[in-house]
Amino acid sequence: MIKLTARQEQILNLIRDAIENTGFPPTRAEIATELGFRSANAAEEHLQALARKGAIEISPGTSRGIRLRDMGGAGSSRSGAQLSLPHPALMQLNLPLVGRVAAGSPILAQEHIETTYNVDKSLFSAIPDFLLKVRGMSMRDAGILDGDLLAVKKIDSARNGQIVVARLGDDVTVKRYKKTGSLIELLPENPDFQPIRVDLEHDDFALEGLAVGLMRSWH
Structure with missing residues (x-):
């Protein structure tokens, strides 16, 4: 199990909820607004940390290019928006x-x-x-x-x-x-x-x- 900080868990849950409610991940600006960050750059730093830990994948050049990865925890892939074809x-x-x-x-x-x-x-x-x-x-x-x-x-x-x-x-x-x-x-x-x-x-x-x-x- 990958260990995340409380803030990283919060951001990961925000991404999951956005995908569950709309089918798509939030933008950096939306994450920053929701969590009270001063800029989208702060959201980007947390997203990069989540990517390094293997919780998400980031597609460069797109504002919503965030994909959840299955970390083996309960509910870790509640929605499959933007996942490849299944087994x-x-x-x-x-x-x-x-x-x-x-x-x-x-x-x-x-x-x-x-x-x-x-x-x-x-x-x-x-x-x-x-x-x-x-x-x-x-x-x-x-x-x-x-x-x-x-x-x-x-x-x-x-x-x-x-x-x-x-x-x-x-x-x-x-x-x-x-x-x-x-x-x-x-x-x-x-x-x-x-x-x-x-x-x-x-x-x-x-x-x-x-x-x-x-x-x-x-x-």
């Missing part, structure tokens, strides 16, 4: 993988399904209905990269700040959700991309699902 012995769910989505057809239409994966349901903060292959880098700073498999639970409503799969006209996109009145903003996690603004009174918009985890095949 076959743990597989329990059979999830369709949705590739490119044709305009105007349901996201789970048979022609969209490229294959299926058997995965352990304990990998996710909620049981997903399907996997979506991520296209592009608009959510890079949330640790969601081109080619990743996003675990998605079908929903018809979302809370502000959650990462959703949304349909706007003929396009399906992954973004962070923000609603104010009849205006919805779909926010990227990459400064190279602009927010998408949706007017519910005029635009053809639908929520396809909520991101509840991320899978990446490591080669």
Whole structure:
């Protein structure tokens, strides 16, 4: 068992709770705000210490590139967001993988399904209905990269700040959700991309699902 300081345990629990509640780890700034640090640099120092002890893995260059590692303790991997594909012995769910989505057809239409994966349901903060292959880098700073498999639970409503799969006209996109009145903003996690603004009174918009985890095949 790896021995952590009280502060390191606190940060590790914060990361776990964020993944469990939103499917994704917090940013350094969010950790600093939550724990009262003066700057994100203080959070970074604690994260580096956790990485040296093997409690987490850090992906450089992304604000949410934090992965929990199984340290052998109870509850040490309550959510599997951003973990690689599991060992076959743990597989329990059979999830369709949705590739490119044709305009105007349901996201789970048979022609969209490229294959299926058997995965352990304990990998996710909620049981997903399907996997979506991520296209592009608009959510890079949330640790969601081109080619990743996003675990998605079908929903018809979302809370502000959650990462959703949304349909706007003929396009399906992954973004962070923000609603104010009849205006919805779909926010990227990459400064190279602009927010998408949706007017519910005029635009053809639908929520396809909520991101509840991320899978990446490591080669």
